[in-house]
Amino acid sequence: MTEELVVLLSPDGQAIGTAPKASVHHAQTPLHLAFSAYVFNERGELLLTQRAHDKATFPSVWTNSACGHPGPGERLGDAVRRRVATELGLAVTDLRVVLPRFAYRAELDGVVEWELCPVLVGRVDGDPSPHPAEVADVGWVDWAQFADEVLEGRREVSVWCGEQVAELVRLGSDPEAWPTADPAELPPALPRD
Template sequence: MTQDEHVVLVNAQGEAIGTAAKSVVHGVNTPLHLAFSCYVFDGEGRVLLTRRASHKRTWPGVWTNSCCGHPLPGEPLAEAVARRLSYELGLAAESIELMLPGFAYRAVMQDGTMEHEMCPVYRAVVAGDPRPNPEEVGAARWMPWKEFTDDVLSGLLAISPWCGEQVPLLAALGGDPAAWPPADPAGLPPAARVSHRSAR
């Protein structure tokens, strides 16, 4: 990734209002911008957890969902998910489907650094094990979905703030992640909706 990679800035209605360099976006006054989260599953219904690299700007060393990232300006979100799965984890997805189109959050670290994102959530299915990129991922492990959700909801597993907010919403879709119905792309923020398509 290059230092001049740009992210899409959005207003409260999710409309694109410009771009900014990713390298300068995350700070104490982080502007609202477009992102995504992805939960990767294998054929056994296990979810892939990752620990953020220790040098990450936000929440370093914290366990979280499989993959997060930002679409480039004009890039469909599903394509951004596929790009980051390859870059961060060396994975090629068999399917990538939208689950939570309207998810958004704001979280602040103890030092004041903020995440402030409209962050649709995706489910991906893969075959094979990850090959983590140490620039992004400190560790990765598979975990049965029910065990993961139980541990997050009971507070036994320390997890990133966005993942902590997403898990109850995903759990509400049903106990079997393979049976979750894909969401309507019409629910995406306008900045992401125009060029969205499901990747398979």
């Protein structure tokens, strides 16, 4: 199995190198490229995931549908489809970027996440088959109720998910109507179509 690499970034989103994923998350985590995906079913429900209990970063934390890191030269959509298939056994359709410039820094138990992390939405059919090394639990939720609970502090989620929800609700109440972002706004480290 090949070592998974993450793309290291300058503050303006230019690729400046790579590092093994297994070694990049620590107290001095460098800025790197990532993504967050929010996938919905045919009923318009959002798939939430609980990170596996033995994950190196943010174990057991509930968060959005899938997160990951595009590999060097990997297109964003391909990275999202790869991770959703690996973590959840699902195929994503209608994938589009809605928050191209999202960035965050978060720390838990001395481990830091520091990422330029475009946010995408997509659709899935069927129920997930979570990979136990990645996902401890899953659940389908109504978007409006979920967003209200997160914003009012009644539902605990990952730092990045909480910040993303705050930005997503500003796009409107209906995820299907959220505007698709201009690809030119994505970090320059990502390959262009």
